[in-house]
Amino acid sequence: MDFAFSSEQEQLRASVRDYLRDRYGDERVVALAESDAGWDPSSWRELADMGWLDPSLGLLEHAVIAEESAYALLPAPWFATVALAWPLLDEQLRDAVAAGERSVTLARHGSVTADAGGDTLTGVATLVPDLTSVTDVLVVADGGVYAVEATPDVVVPRSTMDRTRRLGELRLDRTPARRLDASFGPEVRRRSLALASCEAVGVAQRALDLAAAYTKTREQFGRVIGTYQAVSHKVADIFVALQLGRSLAYWAAWAVSEDDPQADVAVSAAKSAATEGAVLACEYAIQAHGGIGFTYEHVLHRYYKRAQWLEAFEGYGRDHRAAVAAAILDSEGAVA
Amino acid sequence: MDFAFSSEQEQLRASVRDYLRDRYGDERVVALAESDAGWDPSSWRELADMGWLDPSLGLLEHAVIAEESAYALLPAPWFATVALAWPLLDEQLRDAVAAGERSVTLARHGSVTADAGGDTLTGVATLVPDLTSVTDVLVVADGGVYAVEATPDVVVPRSTMDRTRRLGELRLDRTPARRLDASFGPEVRRRSLALASCEAVGVAQRALDLAAAYTKTREQFGRVIGTYQAVSHKVADIFVALQLGRSLAYWAAWAVSEDDPQADVAVSAAKSAATEGAVLACEYAIQAHGGIGFTYEHVLHRYYKRAQWLEAFEGYGRDHRAAVAAAILDSEGAVA
Amino acid sequence: MDFRDTPDEAAFRAGLRQWLTDTLPAGWADRTPAPGRWDEAFTREWTRKLYDAGYVGLTWPKEYGGGGAPHTHQGIYLEESARVGAPDHIGVIGLGMAGPTIIAWGTDEQKKRYLPPLLAGEEVWCQGFSEPGSGSDLAGARTRAELDGDEWVVNGQKVWSSYAHIADWCILVVRTDPSASKHAGLSYLLVDMHTPGVEVRPLRQITGDPEFNEVFFTDVRVPRDSMLGQPGEGWNVAMTTLLHERGTLGFALTAALERQVLNLVKLAREVGADDPVVRDQIAQQWIDLQALRFTNYRSLTALQKTGVPGPEGSVAKLHWSETNQRLTKLALSLQGLASQLDGDGAVWDGYWQYQQLRSRGNTIEAGTSEVLRNIIAERVVGLPRSR
């Protein structure tokens, strides 16, 4: 048994962290979030150059990048490409992604059907993550998976609380589409849940760091506020939620990467605990900051919005707990 | 609008409180709880003499007595008689109760049927409150209500966590029974829920008083522990839960006494909030006491057990919230 | 004990209900609520109508333009307004904080000067209590006022001042004696916001809206007699303000929560909420609302009988804020991933998204939950002062 990342994976983590610290300080992230585009499209090639889009990476490497990029709130369609579309890409798209030439998201809500002939699609897909940032979108339609170019005529941006991960609507009207030799199955969902959980861990870690830094220095009533148990115990609770969520997220990532029999319950456990933990972490951090944590100027709310985005993604905690309950109560094979 | 008890009711409260303070200090209550009988049968006449069993009392007067007697943890079948059996008593029983000669409980779980002829009953009724303390038991059977004498041959005591309110099992085998001109309907349940809520308020108030007294004086690490926010904020939370539960319990008692259209939702709201509040109050009080609050010697656990008894009585909070949800979500007439 | 209206209360309620029906735009009560952006013109117009109909300052003394009515009328007014979602009076700070403080501490001239236009909504008030370095810690205020002839000269900065961008007057806590101990050096000024040297800068909140403001004072000259109480009495005057803010707030909070619970039920019916886990939580919000309502009424009854609000009133703001946070989160969670949209295309055009984000301020503004728990533990339950 070994519950730690390998030294290669830890080196990857360090390099990701260094890059993000250098290039994506809060100020730049905020500026990008407030920009029309929502990110710096020229950065996609940088990510590719650093190997973040390399087909050789496994899910554990993706887990590391997901956690660290969420810690920095990197605005880029990396999650869409790697957590959503990745397993469905064909060689052509995979190579183009690896080269930093294409970025891809996945559209699976709504009603899109293939037209007669099968090389065009018609219909509307909603709530597509990072649709406005990607070059291509994979559309689940009629049991198949189709690649469509995310050109302005089919993309409708939607105002989203988390401006670093915007949702869009895809409106197709006999739009050219290429059918891929792939099918949308539970493993795609599992993967996205595991990586969403890892993102939640990164968000919670940042909330902890912000809360700790602030409560160590801010004074009220003549004392550093971190000396009040009403404050410090909430910070301790953030730490607890963070560590529990992290343990489950790593378990989920490992279980999915190994196609472990417990993968389904692991991702549901991780998704519910890690994303709810991230929301709690941000809420406690905002409270610990007092009024300043409630301003648009402070970076905290951006993490809070990401935490909520992750909590809402692919089922709230109660939906995942219902799945866990079914697994442990309704089947005879004891999952515990 | 007037949300306070009348001055007569407040006088009643004062007299109840005085009597209980004089006669039912913690030491005596504990001694009675540990005794075989579980109470002092000779005290029943005292209660009658003070008018607690007077047929002229209304539900608001009962609410006052319920709250204060739970505050003292009075061991006596007053709740069984007044909160459970009361509306079903016939004149004969009511007079005997008022005179302090009889005490009555209600058996409504289990399976008891009337034998041919209708003047005997056969079957088993379970979870009958205070069955070992009362002289008579009303049994709900075949849609009717029967009075049976609670003689030792039909009464089986059951070990109960709350030794001041024990449950018993009634085993009837062609046991003589007298059919009353009464039927068991929702108003009986409503009444018992309202009074259980008032008892919960009394329990929570005592938990608050114990926690406050202890944390004002106990020292650890060279300081009175009530100066630690980790302690004092929990005491504040007890106060909050107590006041919210009290408001709902009084509302419920008033609504039932007036047969208000909101009586059903009021009792469900009160029962869930006041009993869960009492449990929380006791748990926080135990925690504030540290190890000493966890000993059998300390009186706190007896309140905790009563709080749990009340929480379990006639449906846990979630059952009552399901009823509230049905009322506010499934019917068109807005309950809010 | 009688939870029903007296004949007098029933008559007042019936008249008000009729007036609301007649005066609000058709279909108002059943409309889908709009996101939080605030319509100043509409609010001013509504304020005028309220005032003309005699619904403003119901419990205030008649001699200063109030209604001299019992507190229950104010409760009924708030209940009925919430039930139909009627707008607020524009003078929220004036009615809840400045007015009661002026009634308690003002000279007769001050009462006559300030109260009538406040009630009419002709003059809007804001407050200047918090500073960047002292949020909850009022006694740490550093904005100073120095006497120069017959004028106080004010310099400093305040923050978290709602309505300051449209306010005509400000209740301002200043330090007039730097040599005195923290509390003793404070005074309480009534400052004309149109005086040269007052600068208001909106401060955007988590919602993106500039609901609060920073207010900068640079050599602002205030007449010597524009003070409530004497120099050095500022702390006590401010405590009156906060007592009223926290004391009379209960009914307004109940009204706001009632409206939100009704909205939640409406939303649940629209989007479907069959999951018993969700239904359990919706029921809990409703129960929390009733608990708030009747706790306020109990406190009010004590006020009417004894002149002092009951201690149970101290839980209102704490309970409301945490309930409102749970409620708005629950409302978002009913919307699935669509909960993350916040404009066109969002459910109710983003109403809930705005409310949910806004709710995070509830446990910070007007006394943080930490401060309120201190107050309950120390002043109500009587524990020693926390350290």
Add this chain to the structure above:
Amino acid sequence: MDFRDTPDEAAFRAGLRQWLTDTLPAGWADRTPAPGRWDEAFTREWTRKLYDAGYVGLTWPKEYGGGGAPHTHQGIYLEESARVGAPDHIGVIGLGMAGPTIIAWGTDEQKKRYLPPLLAGEEVWCQGFSEPGSGSDLAGARTRAELDGDEWVVNGQKVWSSYAHIADWCILVVRTDPSASKHAGLSYLLVDMHTPGVEVRPLRQITGDPEFNEVFFTDVRVPRDSMLGQPGEGWNVAMTTLLHERGTLGFALTAALERQVLNLVKLAREVGADDPVVRDQIAQQWIDLQALRFTNYRSLTALQKTGVPGPEGSVAKLHWSETNQRLTKLALSLQGLASQLDGDGAVWDGYWQYQQLRSRGNTIEAGTSEVLRNIIAERVVGLPRSR
């Protein structure tokens, strides 16, 4: 990262599993658990079997009778034992507290004298840390030891000492220098519980069971060399004990919780738990269990790689205690009013009633939740010391 067993671990697990099946009474794993009353004779017998099979002190140095195995074996041992509900070794305090402290601070003679019989279960240990006036505040201990010739003479009172009524030895914190500052005056004795002047009085808990004890020391004479560390080093030695109690506790807690989650699932299937609100909460307990398990394993991996347990381990006891309290309450609530019965006639003869009441001690014993949150905030997150 590999959550699976290595070949070595798998072999150890398989052997252990087989041994448990062979050694436990038939049907043991599927039995309905009995209420908490503790069967000393059975536990002693089981301890002997464990010891003979080499499953005691798995990670302890071989030279003192331990197994010299990696920490994962201890984790596997606890996991597998929990899965079938195997009893504990009788020397819970010895294995978790006294033993590791003796290994860290003892002389070679002390290690040879005390460790082998401790492992074999021939000598049972208890601890004497808390006193009536100082529960969480160890530095406030007032039990004193005065040197008289070659013996320490001990007088005072300890409390919350589990197993003291059957213990042969006690790790005892005493004050040897009343003139030194609070921490500096403490020393750490190993006291033979059969010495004249030692009196053990059982202390009944909320459950009615006398699980803990008060221990009175009246002129108890202890050989001068029965001390760990030097006079005045007692605080540091005691910190080693508490570190081990809290550090190695994680896996035992996981094992206990795993057993409880399995019991909860069994109960839910027996009494029926179709209510989705209940199912949601059962799922949460299961998730909380997995979170505890893998958090401990992460800490263990750090221990194996760096020699220091990872900081995440600090959450184990806090998380476990609060989870166990929720779990046992939930189990009661599945039983309706019958949840209030606690003996014959109760579900599982009152097993859950006992567990639920007992669980209230979880947030008090072995470090209150308040103290643990202080520790996390200050020592792990690095906030300033709370006041």
